[in-house]
Amino acid sequence: MTFRTLDDAAKANGGLAGKTALVRVDFNVPMEGGKVTDDTRLRVALPTIQRLRDAGARVALLAHFDRPKGKVVPAMSLQPVVDDLERLLGAPVRFASDCVGEEAKAMIADLDIGGVVLLENVRFHAGEEANAPDFAAQLAELGDLYVNDAFSAAHRAHASTEGLARLLPAYAGESMRRELDALDAALGNPQKPVLGIVGGSKVSSKLDLLQNLVGKLDRLAIGGGMANTFLHAQGVDVGGSLCEKDLADTARAILAEAEAKGCEILLPIDVVIATDVKPGAETRTVLAREPIGDDEKILDAGPLTVEKLIKAMALSRTLIWNGPLGVFEVPPFDAATVKAARAAAQLAKAGALVAVAGGGDTVAALHHAGVADDMTFVSTAGGAFLEWMEGKPLPGVEALRRA
Structure with a gap:
């Protein structure tokens, strides 16, 4: 320590x-x-x-x-x-x-x-x-x-x-000691291979995080609305989905940096789409590279994507998770996040995976899936957890370092 x-x-x-x-x-x-x-x-x-x-x-x-x-x-x-x-x-x-x-x-x-x-x-x-x-x-x-x-x-x-x-x-x-121990186990001195899951709505809010993680992880799964920006950057038609099209060059640069550093990027291979974001909305599942209507939105990862992600978990010894895979607050667009969370929790309970998660939406999603208590560690620290994942020194932590 x-x-x-x-x-x-x-x-x-x-x-x-x-x-x-x-x-x-x-x-x-x-x-x-x-x-x-x-x-x-x-x-x-x-x-x-x-x-x-x-x-x-x-x-x-x-x-x-x-x-x-x-x-x-x-x-x-x-x-x-x-x-x-x-x-x-x-x-x-x-x-x-x-x-x-x-x-x-x-x-x-x-x-x-x-x-x-x-x-x-x-x-x-x-x-x-x-x-x-x-x-x-x-x-x-x-x-x-x-x-x-x-x-x-x-x-x-x-x-x-x-x-x-x-x-x-x-x-x-x-409590601070537990948090520092968990984060050290996730990113500082993790058991390898290490898998990261980063979701959420916007690439722009997690640029520093992505750039730091591609140099530390063996695999990085990108989900949520931010995955749409990466799909768009690869020429995929994302219809009316949330997408930061002005960050296409940035997304491509992150993909290139990941390849150079040996970090495999996992993007959605199939997606759940709908025209309305409302409970019980009519949905259809399509392959990620299929064209969709201008009025259709990608709102969750599909079952093939989740299956591939769960296989990546099984091949990993450490998982660090920040951000949901879809609009989990509105069923049925919670399916991918819930299934992936339950798989991670099962592996963690079995001692096969060190699973560390954090961030407000992530904590809420894990509670929604009923598995927050089964993960190795769940940080409720929000901004501090995110800045740690971004590789930034935290003043209150640095002041506690041994001389």
Whole structure:
């Protein structure tokens, strides 16, 4: 492990007992009417919080909620999170109305060993997103060590994700460690052969991703609306389908680079088309190179394509997946994504495939297929997961690297 973890923290400077740990968590949870509607991100933080409590540390939680743009916005307070966190943790959680200053200091000083306090939204201060040194220093005054357990915010160089990590002994929390381990297994030091699946609507949003992956993968399957751009670039008539025709040269360049680097590109060999994107729409399946009507749209990969993809999975030891194969939100255009997801999950459960997936649509698609819990690892980190796949350094992660 190239990053400092809580194992290191437990061995450093007399251990964790009696220390105050400033823990960056992601509590940017869905809310409605002042109530948390999905507590997944709270649950993800529990192992780190509990490990620190068990070791005799005091825990001060740093988090953001929404985008208050450096101003105090009462509707964006983290206070509504407290009751749910107490319920999940099975222990009291105090709340400080600011994340810096005398009240925060006093509340932390008043905590019992193993006590937990949630500090108010760090984004109420303009210094957070500006990564202002003086604001990071104010945060650092509150604790003895820093723990980042918010991989989903690690692509931002903010005071609570990067600046603070430069001022205190800094470690990866349990959730962060799991994420880094999984991503290392998927792209850093994977078992080969490695298969990637990249879907979604537009090539333009995933150019950096595709260019990075063709140099790392043995096979890359391209699906969703972005596959239409590649088919068009090869002279295929895609009718009225979503297609970025101005990126045809770019698509051809990616295909050429993949060939030069020994990465086999898998494009749809058959497709499901319809004139309307609506539940239960009348569809027909055609070979990808067959001409289609101007009013027809490619909305899913066909069964031959899925069969070829599943065979590629069986030949692989590692799978990294970002993006659906079709308009999975609207049945029947979910068929390819669901069948491929279930095949990947079956291989992962059998220990034949390390299957790592991430990105908002991907997570939703895996839940839709009923297999999110059967994959080796599913990242909910969104932008941070995508930037990692693009090969970009993440400031909040880099700050945790061993010297």
